[in-house]
Amino acid sequence: MTRLGDLFDGGRVLPGSLVVLAIALAAFLFADVPGSELVTVGALERALQAATPIALAAIGGLYAEKSGVFNIGLEGFMIFGALLGAVSAWVTSGSDPVTQGDLWIGLVTAAVVCGLMAVVFAVLLIRYEAEQIVAGLAMWFIGLGFGPFIATVVWGGVSSPSLPNIDNVAVPILSEVPVLGRLFFDASPLVILTIVLTVVAWVVLFRTRYGYWVQAAGENPEALDTAGVDVNRVRYVTVIFSGVMAGLGGAVLSIGIGSGFTGTGVTMVDGRGWIAIVAYLFGNYNPLGAYGASLLFGAMDMLQIQLQTIGISLPGSITGLFPYVAVLVVLAVVGYTRVPAAVGEPYDEGD
Amino acid sequence: MSDAESSGVRAVADRIADRMLAASVLERIAIAVVSTTLAFVIGAGIVAVAGYDAGEFVYSLVYGAVGSLSNVAFMLRQSTMLILTGVAVAVAFRAGVFNIGVQGQFVVGGFAATLTILFLAPLLPAGVAVGVVLMALAAVAAVVAGGAYAALPGVMKAYAGANEVITTIMLNFIASGVVYFLLDAYLRPPSAAAPNTEQFPAYVDLPGFAFGSPSFSVIGLAIALLTVVAVYVLMARTGFGYDLVTSGYQEPAAKYSGVDPNRMVVSTMTISGMVAGLAGALFAVMVLGYYSDPNTFPTFGFDAIAVSLLAANNPLGVVPAGLLFGGLDAGGQYIGFTLDVPSELVDGVIGLIVLFVAAPELFRTAGRYTSLGGDGE
Numbered sequence: 043m044t045r046l047g048d049l050f051d052g053g054r055v056l057p058g059s060l061v062v063l064a065i066a067l068a069a070f071l072f073a074d075v076p077g078s079e080l081v082t083v084g085a086l087e088r089a090l091q092a093a094t095p096i097a098l099a100a101i102g103g104l105y106a107e108k109s110g111v112f113n114i115g116l117e118g119f120m121i122f123g124a125l126l127g128a129v130s131a132w133v134t135s136g137s138d139p140v141t142q143g144d145l146w147i148g149l150v151t152a153a154v155v156c157g158l159m160a161v162v163f164a165v166l167l168i169r170y171e172a173e174q175i176v177a178g179l180a181m182w183f184i185g186l187g188f189g190p191f192i193a194t195v196v197w198g199g200v201s202s203p204s205l206p207n208i209d210n211v212a213v214p215i216l217s218e219v220p221v222l223g224r225l226f227f228d229a230s231p232l233v234i235l236t237i238v239l240t241v242v243a244w245v246v247l248f249r250t251r252y253g254y255w256v257q258a259a260g261e262n263p264e265a266l267d268t269a270g271v272d273v274n275r276v277r278y279v280t281v282i283f284s285g286v287m288a289g290l291g292g293a294v295l296s297i298g299i300g301s302g303f304t305g306t307g308v309t310m311v312d313g314r315g316w317i318a319i320v321a322y323l324f325g326n327y328n329p330l331g332a333y334g335a336s337l338l339f340g341a342m343d344m345l346q347i348q349l350q351t352i353g354i355s356l357p358g359s360i361t362g363l364f365p366y367v368a369v370l371v372v373l374a375v376v377g378y379t380r381v382p383a384a385v386g387e388p389y390d391e392g393d
Numbered sequence: 394m395s396d397a398e399s400s401g402v403r404a405v406a407d408r409i410a411d412r413m414l415a416a417s418v419l420e421r422i423a424i425a426v427v428s429t430t431l432a433f434v435i436g437a438g439i440v441a442v443a444g445y446d447a448g449e450f451v452y453s454l455v456y457g458a459v460g461s462l463s464n465v466a467f468m469l470r471q472s473t474m475l476i477l478t479g480v481a482v483a484v485a486f487r488a489g490v491f492n493i494g495v496q497g498q499f500v501v502g503g504f505a506a507t508l509t510i511l512f513l514a515p516l517l518p519a520g521v522a523v524g525v526v527l528m529a530l531a532a533v534a535a536v537v538a539g540g541a542y543a544a545l546p547g548v549m550k551a552y553a554g555a556n557e558v559i560t561t562i563m564l565n566f567i568a569s570g571v572v573y574f575l576l577d578a579y580l581r582p583p584s585a586a587a588p589n590t591e592q593f594p595a596y597v598d599l600p601g602f603a604f605g606s607p608s609f610s611v612i613g614l615a616i617a618l619l620t621v622v623a624v625y626v627l628m629a630r631t632g633f634g635y636d637l638v639t640s641g642y643q644e645p646a647a648k649y650s651g652v653d654p655n656r657m658v659v660s661t662m663t664i665s666g667m668v669a670g671l672a673g674a675l676f677a678v679m680v681l682g683y684y685s686d687p688n689t690f691p692t693f694g695f696d697a698i699a700v701s702l703l704a705a706n707n708p709l710g711v712v713p714a715g716l717l718f719g720g721l722d723a724g725g726q727y728i729g730f731t732l733d734v735p736s737e738l739v740d741g742v743i744g745l746i747v748l749f750v751a752a753p754e755l756f757r758t759a760g761r762y763t764s765l766g767g768d769g770e
Contacts, residue, residue, distance in 0.1 A: 177748055
């Protein structure tokens with residue numbers, strides 16, 4: 043709790059951001075990129091959408107790691123979320139076209155089922171002290187295998203048919219405001235929901251008793267135990283929460299802003315779960331920072347469209363790599379962040 | 394040095410080390426067998442729930458692996474690749490470094506081998522002897538490229554404290570993307586519809602001998618087994634191997650004896666990547682005979698993680714584990730062709746095996762409850 047003060051400083055986010063800014067500036071100066079055409083309202087809108095699934099998973103993973111459990115299985119949970127969202131929306135609609143109601147049911151189902159899977163995962167990690175990195179990798183493999191498998195059972199192919207996505211919600215009057223109106227008041231409700239969840243996650247983590255418990259479970263579990271709080275119960279809650287959030291993030295990808303599930307290759311999640319982990323590391327375990335980093339990666343993801351509109355045509359196979367390269371640059375610059383002291387260590391109350 | 398970051402990772406590594414030392418070989422084998430069986434039972438259950446015939450599923454899995462000579466050849470081909478990539482993973486894990494980037498190093502290595510063959514072949518006369526020389530040069534190129542590609546995350550981990558699990562996964566995506574781009578833009582013959590290179594000359598190929606399969610060679614298997622022995626000797630019988638393992642698990646002791654842990658991390662990753670690169674060369678020469686879109690390749694580099702874990706990261710144990718997973722792979726693909734059960738199921742079963750292997754405590758607890766074995770701690 044004494045560390046509350048330094049939770050506000052960005053850790054190494056500030057130098058990191060400066061490097062990213064410097065690279066952008068160099069690009070503008072040397073490559074003669076017209077910046078004003080690159081940063082448009084449309085680009086920001088797309089970046090906010092692309093950031094949403096990453097940010098949801100990142101906030102979940104952040105809570106788990108804060109409490110002392112490294113959930114490296116986010117990618118796997120996201121694959122199941124993307125699949126389950128599409129499957130349940132499709133099944134709910136029956137033989138009728140998929141409606142908005144079906145999509146919302148799909149979203150909730152994905153979050154709930156991924157939460158239940160996270161219960162099993164948490165029991166293995168906490169009760170049975172499974173090696174966290176290996177178990178997380180296993181979650182990824184299970185998603186890569188069973189995701190396309192279930193899709194084939196349901197649709198006869200590894201991808202779903204094209205599905206609608208959740209409509210934008212326009213707030214009267216406010217949506218007329220220039221720039222902000224289009225970004226936030228005529229936007230996907232999921233973009234708004236994610237921003238709200240980010241702020242709530244920040245408040246809970248840094249401003250409530252429960253948030254202190256989460257932090258203590260990761261920093262000094264013995265002290266928390268002495269204070270009469272069940273360390274492992276706190277950890278169960280955060281790991282299950284991370285599963286729910288990653289599942290939600292996956293569902294946002296397939297039916298929230300996308301148009302169905304794609305199960306080819308490494309599936310449509312395509313590394314976003316891994317990028318989510320980097321996002322919260324870059325954000326120094328601060329939900330607001332994690333959201334900012336997600337926005338950075340989202341913008342990278344959407345850069346191809348922007349480059350095309352200003353007449354720079356790089357092949358999609360190269361621009362598609364921008365987020366991954368950005369992750370490497372971020373990791374090279376940020377390097378280590380101060381990991382919670384007890385991450386990776388199972389806690390035995392009995393001893 | 395990154396004390397803060399390493400305390401978490403270090404703690405994890407220490408626990409793995411403790412487990413490995415505490416668990417007897419017999420116990421490890423028991424865990425492997427029970428994990429595999431359990432994963433299978435769940436897999437068969439899922440098949441049944443999905444409305445298929447589980448008995449037929451199991452029968453086809455076995456038949457696909459060993460039911461005919463050509464099935465055996467296919468299984469051994471998959472096993473060869475999995476043994477090599479499995480050893481690559483095991484070297485790193487053994488030294489406390491998580492190299493999840495074997496797939497990317499495999500792709501880069503195979504691409505380097507391909508470039509070597511395609512650029513040198515027109516300059517040299519055709520012939521079997523030239524073929525052998527080309528393959529040797531291709532192997533060297535692949536080993537160098539794979540090692541260099543793995544050294545990058547090694548350097549990032551050692552000197553910037555970047556988590557190698559994440560950097561290597563990012564580098565997998567980047568390897569596939571860049572190689573695809575180069576194939577598509579520069580190496581695809583004008584007539585080709587897909588981003589494939591030209592075929593290698595016929596004399597650049599490993600002879601098949603007994604199996605009559607164009608994509609499996611006994612020599613390939615022999616190369617894999619020799620690599621296993623070489624890695625085992627390096628790890629268990631040389632001072633360098635000793636430093637590698639101690640710096641992974643007992644950093645203070647290693648430091649005391651004058652070993653630079655940062656350099657060991659880079660060395661470990663490089664050796665691991667060299668083996669992965671060799672696997673890539675073997676895949677290009679023995680299996681494909683040309684090079685194509687890496688996004689369509691089998692995920693040997695990921696399955697290798699399961700192989701290595703099942704073998705308790707022991708280079709010699711990788712051989713039986715590689716054979717098992719090769720059989721699973723062959724059986725799974727046979728199922729995909731013959732039954733209407735999707736072959737992706739087998740990938741999921743492999744994931745379950747990894748999950749169970751990750752939690753030996755589960756089996757100890759089960760052992761205590763059933764009083765069947767288990768050390769009770």
